[in-house]
Amino acid sequence: MLHLRVICPAGRTETVLAALRAQPGATHLTIARGGALDPPGDLIEADVAREAADDVLDAIGAAELGEDGAVVLTDAGTTISERAERAEESAPGEGSDAVVWDQLIANTGEECRLNGTFLAFLSIACLLGAVGVVTDSPVTIVGAMVVGPEFGPLAALAVGLVCRRWLLVRRAAVALAVGFPVAMGVTALATLAGKWTGLIDASSLPTGGQVSFVYTVGWSSLIVALLAGAAGMLSLTSAKSAALVGVFISVTTVPAAGYSVVALLLRDWGQAVGSATQLVVNLVGIVLAGVLVLLVRGAPERAEDRVRTRELS
Incomplete structure (x- = not known):
């Protein structure tokens, strides 16, 4: 699993949340409204199956968010969660074979x-x-x-x-x-x-x-x-x-x-x-x-x- 952290302008928060909810490979969605100070905005986090990372980044408009916010993708480390297992099963392909092009x-x-x-x-x-x-x-x-x-x-x-x-x-x-x-x-x-x-x-x-x-x-x-x-x-x-x-x-x-x-x-x-x-x-x-x-x-x-x-x- 990969961990996604997004600093999102308040005006785009609902769009990003909806996009993440629609992705079967994303789970553990959390939000801290007003949690980001520099740049100002809402802090959104989620865990993402590696094989779904490209789809998730594309869905939330990562490039546009990077202009006035931030998108950080890191290794989630050891994850013990049935939801995470279901997310990996729902995402197409195998995580070990997936290429995350943005990360590469x-x-x-x-x-x-x-x-x-x-x-x-x-x-x-x-x-x-x-x-x-x-x-x-x-x-x-x-x-x-x-x-x-x-x-x-x-x-x-x-x-x-x-x-x-x-x-x-x-x-x-x-x-x-x-x-x-x-x-x-x-x-x-x-x-x-x-x-x-x-x-x-x-x-x-x-x-x-x-x-x-x-x-x-x-x-x-x-x-x-x-x-x-x-x-x-x-x-x-x-x-x-x-x-x-x-x-x-x-x-x-x-x-x-x-x-x-x-x-x-x-x-x-x-x-x-x-x-x-x-x-x-x-x-x-x-x-x-x-x-x-x-x-x-x-x-x-x-x-x-x-x-x-x-x-x-």
């Missing part, structure tokens, strides 16, 4: 913001990935994959393309276009410092071993990227976030980005090109798989005809 757009929009925290995590991840390759340490590379925040903008890019949210596409593209060069620049400075202090030189570069997958590109690179991107988008759209960890440690975006700079500065052109190609293949594969998953789940029709969220500010 909002969540991916938040995850693709370019800020200091995003740049810091991406830079640290690239440094960890580069160290992992140079020291032939798969464990360190896995750590870099988990730390890297790049899946957020990649998922946002796929969602924005399918749902035609061009502001979301632009925001995700900027995060990637700025984030990776900054992180790779930080890695370049660290590499130059390592050369100057004698901690690293051309002899430090691996010639094979357990980490060669970072700079060796093949069909398996694209296949893994596609599978990881599909799993990641399924996780986001079905609220099974635990699967995202598996996505993070399946793709080689961050290690490839970090190591391409190291190999370039130490003049191993083959490994530098291989790592850069690996990076591009993984980025493209993840976005492509995300788009395909959303298309299969019916996103174009939902995005155009039913999702009425405001443009991201």
